Amino acid sequence: MDSTRIIGPQSWGGVGEATQMTPGYPAPGGFDPARTAMAGSPNALALELIPGNQFAHATRSSVEHAILQVDASGAGFGRRLPLNLCLVIDRSGSMEGEPLEYVKRACGHVVDLLDPNDILSVVTFEERVDIVMPARRVVNKALIKEHINRIQPGNTTNIYDGVVAGASQVASVRSEGYVNRVVVLTDGEPTSGVKDYTSIVGCAAEQRSRGITTTALGFGSDYNEELLAGLAKRGGGNYYYIARPELIPEVFRSELEQLLTMVAKNIRLRMILGKWVEVRQVYGQQPILGPRTVEIQLPDLERGASIRTLVEMSLGRRPAATYRVARVELSYDDCITGAFNQRVEGDLVFNFATDGSLVASGVNGTVQREIELAKASRNLERTMMGLKTQQLTAGAAMQDLQRTQMLLTQSGMQEQAAEVGQAIQGLRAGTGDVEKTLIGTMLDIDLGKRKG
Amino acid sequence: MEERTMQADYPPAYPPAGDATQVFPSPGGPMGGGYGEATQQAITITCQVCATPNGPGTAYCQDCGLMFGSAPAEVEPLPDVSQLPRLVDASSGRELVLNSGLNSVGREGTDVLLPDPTVSRRHAQVTVESGQLIVEDLGSTNGTFVGGRPVRPGERAAAFDGDAVRFGSIHLVLALPGGAARPADAGVAATAAVAEDRGEPVAQLRLANGTDYPLYAGANTIGRRSSNEIILADAFASGRHAEITCNADGTVILTDLGSTNGTFINGERLAPNTPVTLTEATQFRFAKSDATLALLGGLPSDVEATMMAGSLEEEPAPGAAE
Numbered sequence: 100m101d102s103t104r105i106i107g108p109q110s111w112g113g114v115g116e117a118t119q120m121t122p123g124y125p126a127p128g129g130f131d132p133a134r135t136a137m138a139g140s141p142n143a144l145a146l147e148l149i150p151g152n153q154f155a156h157a158t159r160s161s162v163e164h165a166i167l168q169v170d171a172s173g174a175g176f177g178r179r180l181p182l183n184l185c186l187v188i189d190r191s192g193s194m195e196g197e198p199l200e201y202v203k204r205a206c207g208h209v210v211d212l213l214d215p216n217d218i219l220s221v222v223t224f225e226e227r228v229d230i231v232m233p234a235r236r237v238v239n240k241a242l243i244k245e246h247i248n249r250i251q252p253g254n255t256t257n258i259y260d261g262v263v264a265g266a267s268q269v270a271s272v273r274s275e276g277y278v279n280r281v282v283v284l285t286d287g288e289p290t291s292g293v294k295d296y297t298s299i300v301g302c303a304a305e306q307r308s309r310g311i312t313t314t315a316l317g318f319g320s321d322y323n324e325e326l327l328a329g330l331a332k333r334g335g336g337n338y339y340y341i342a343r344p345e346l347i348p349e350v351f352r353s354e355l356e357q358l359l360t361m362v363a364k365n366i367r368l369r370m371i372l373g374k375w376v377e378v379r380q381v382y383g384q385q386p387i388l389g390p391r392t393v394e395i396q397l398p399d400l401e402r403g404a405s406i407r408t409l410v411e412m413s414l415g416r417r418p419a420a421t422y423r424v425a426r427v428e429l430s431y432d433d434c435i436t437g438a439f440n441q442r443v444e445g446d447l448v449f450n451f452a453t454d455g456s457l458v459a460s461g462v463n464g465t466v467q468r469e470i471e472l473a474k475a476s477r478n479l480e481r482t483m484m485g486l487k488t489q490q491l492t493a494g495a496a497m498q499d500l501q502r503t504q505m506l507l508t509q510s511g512m513q514e515q516a517a518e519v520g521q522a523i524q525g526l527r528a529g530t531g532d533v534e535k536t537l538i539g540t541m542l543d544i545d546l547g548k549r550k551g
Numbered sequence: 552m553e554e555r556t557m558q559a560d561y562p563p564a565y566p567p568a569g570d571a572t573q574v575f576p577s578p579g580g581p582m583g584g585g586y587g588e589a590t591q592q593a594i595t596i597t598c599q600v601c602a603t604p605n606g607p608g609t610a611y612c613q614d615c616g617l618m619f620g621s622a623p624a625e626v627e628p629l630p631d632v633s634q635l636p637r638l639v640d641a642s643s644g645r646e647l648v649l650n651s652g653l654n655s656v657g658r659e660g661t662d663v664l665l666p667d668p669t670v671s672r673r674h675a676q677v678t679v680e681s682g683q684l685i686v687e688d689l690g691s692t693n694g695t696f697v698g699g700r701p702v703r704p705g706e707r708a709a710a711f712d713g714d715a716v717r718f719g720s721i722h723l724v725l726a727l728p729g730g731a732a733r734p735a736d737a738g739v740a741a742t743a744a745v746a747e748d749r750g751e752p753v754a755q756l757r758l759a760n761g762t763d764y765p766l767y768a769g770a771n772t773i774g775r776r777s778s779n780e781i782i783l784a785d786a787f788a789s790g791r792h793a794e795i796t797c798n799a800d801g802t803v804i805l806t807d808l809g810s811t812n813g814t815f816i817n818g819e820r821l822a823p824n825t826p827v828t829l830t831e832a833t834q835f836r837f838a839k840s841d842a843t844l845a846l847l848g849g850l851p852s853d854v855e856a857t858m859m860a861g862s863l864e865e866e867p868a869p870g871a872a873e
Contacts, residue, residue, distance in 0.1 A: 160648075263811070266811075293809075293822060293823050295823075295824060297809060297824065298809035298823040298824055301808075301809040302809065302811065305789055305790065305811050306811075308790070373611075373612075373614070373615055373616030374601060374614050374615040374616065375615065376616070377645070377646075377647070377648075379664040379666075380659075380664055380666045381666075385666070386666075388640075388643050388645055389643050389645075390643055390645055390646075411664075415648075417600065417615070418600050418622055418623075418626045419622070419623070420600070420617055420618065420621040420622030420623075421617075421618040421621035422611070422615065422616040422617055422618060422621075423611040423616035423618060424616055425616075426611075446611065448618065450621075
């Protein structure tokens with residue numbers, strides 16, 4: 100495989116074994132330019148750059164892809180950064196009974212799992228917002244649970260004010276030394292206060308730029324999946340669809356588990372482009388484009404997780420030779436050591452050849468599959484639209500979904516493949532939750548994230 | 552760092568420019584290349600492709616990215632991008648080169664790729680023919696504009712060197728080397744200059760710190776980010792905080808754009824994205840920035856509203872500023 104791997108300082112010996120020379124493309128020092136090793140201290144994150152083709156056209160400009168892969172190592176056990184978590188709970192009338200009881204139980208589990216170093220706040224919203232518990236260290240667990248158990252159902256759903264109040268609780272503690280997260284749970288459409296998508300999602304995006312990420316939990320069949328998926332995407336957190344009340348504690352547990360094993364936060368990729376190189380798009384992302392730079396913000400990564408960012412570039416014609424088309428810098432805050440602004444670098448290298456047949460032969464299968472996956476996300480979007488507008492029959496949608504499921508399985512996105520499987524089941528059973536599941540799948544594909 | 556084996560093969564692969572040769576006492580280079588740093592005798596390398604001088608200890612040219620030693624001794628001449636027609640994004644400096652013939656413009660899989668939500672998937676097409684440039688809109692949602700004038704679907708609008716070309720909310724400037732500039736009688740009233748020249752200010756915004764900002768007819772954006780027309784040096788202000796629109800009939804409209812710490816009128820927080828008319832007695836505040844509005848000309852001079860500071864108790868937690 101032709102890829103750039105960044106490994107520790109002792110790994111120089113490994114370079115030789117990775118060498119795979121291409122006739123006519125000499126590399127100085129006898130190492131493969133497409134497999135670069137870099138020195139550095141043991142890093143929480145590793146960067147791997149995979150060109151979509153070993154070759155590019157020297158005689159004309161061409162469109163080529165590359166994967167920028169960030170892996171959170173399984174190593175690095177030990178002390179973690181404390182959490183600064185706010186649970187923002189919908190206590191509108193529709194939550195009355197079982198749902199709210201399960202939520203309270205779930206919140207109780209969260210309290211049990213936290214340390215005295217962690218900070219927790221609990222906010223509820225209906226028409227108005229209540230600070231059930233302001234941001235405090237988790238010392239007296241029994242007292243905190245008592246507060247949580249006093250939550251009563253109210254009337255309408257004012258999500259915006261809930262999100263704002265949750266974020267300001269988290270923001271009341273300096274963010275640097277903590278993993279900061281707001282977890283919002285709702286079962287309905289916003290019915291009071293600020294209701295428009297742009298304002299609510301914009302609030303989460305604004306918080307993210309201050310280092311506070313937002314996870315959105317949608318419960319039941321009446322919430323607005325586009326709003327919650329938007330909250331999670333722009334907020335840099337997760338989106339979960341919770342079909343039944345008894346699943347609420349499990350989702351809280353899984354979210355907390357991820358937070359407690361966080362390896363890196365504030366993760367950014369920066370590409371410094373060579374001459375005659377242009378980034379056309381970064382799939383599923385809104386990158387910041389400069390004249391010769393592209394910046395991409397990635398979600399926080401837990402231990403063992405990895406994330407693949409697919410970049411489409413236009414490479415201009417040039418004299419035949421080997422070129423670094425981009426230098427890639429990865430920067431992040433290490434959640435284990437607490438060190439800020441850690442950096443890892445790599446080179447994205449293509450061989451520019453005059454012989455077109457070389458270009459045809461150099462296609463990388465991994466990158467090719469990732470391009471297919473990006474298409475799968477668009478297909479899902481189309482299937483969902485088709486279902487919503489009823490232009491697509493359940494049978495046709497099922498066929499579409501089965502194709503997508505296969506592609507996901509082949510690309511190692513088992514969890515997402517299972518979700519699509521669930522959606523197929525849902526279609527068969529005629530339940531209306533297909534979109535709620537699929538929008539989360541789309542989000543995951545767009546982010547390119549894989550669990551460890 | 553200890554010596555590494557590859558250094559022996561590395562420098563002789565290309566001819567170092569004689570006069571630029573320098574001896575560096577210590578290893579290590581400024582570039583991220585990494586492995587070149589083992590070279591003990593450091594040399595300034597002039598790139599044989601783009602003639603850029605490179606510091607010692609680099610494996611790739613810092614400009615064109617050539618891996619030194621990988622190009623043949625004789626290098627063919629370079630394509631000169633500066634002579635090609637292209638669309639320039641002034642805000643980022645990005646240059647989108649246009650091929651001769653048809654160039655599709657849109658958000659997905661097009662020749663000119665503009666990944667922006669205000670651009671349609673198939674937005675427009677640009678045809679380059681013998682130094683002439685034709686822009687056509689393909690029924691986009693947010694429109695295509697050449698020289699400030701909308702291009703109607705089906706219309707073939709000629710664009711000239713220096714014209715402002717807009718797709719959705721992406722503003723670009725056309726560079727057509729050797730092409731003619733827009734003739735004076737081309738029949739387009741609004742030209743590229745419109746974006747910059749908004750005429751005389753119709754009102755003035757004075758912040759509590761004494762700075763005055765002109766308000767022009769139309770929308771004036773206010774916020775912390777530098778992309779705003781009025782930039783608030785207030786850590787509590789949002790990137791895009793609010794907008795003041797001065798209408799032709801003399802009314803002034805204030806809209807909060809979903810700011811985190813709010814826009815306040817008479818101490819009351821505005822609902823986001825809801826326009827509110829400013830009257831002479833209005834007292835308003837962006838996050839922690841108090842401001843004064845003065846209308847210029849057209850209206851009596853007593854139409855002036857003085858803004859007062861709101862009480863600090865209303866402020867959200869200050870940690871938000873971090």
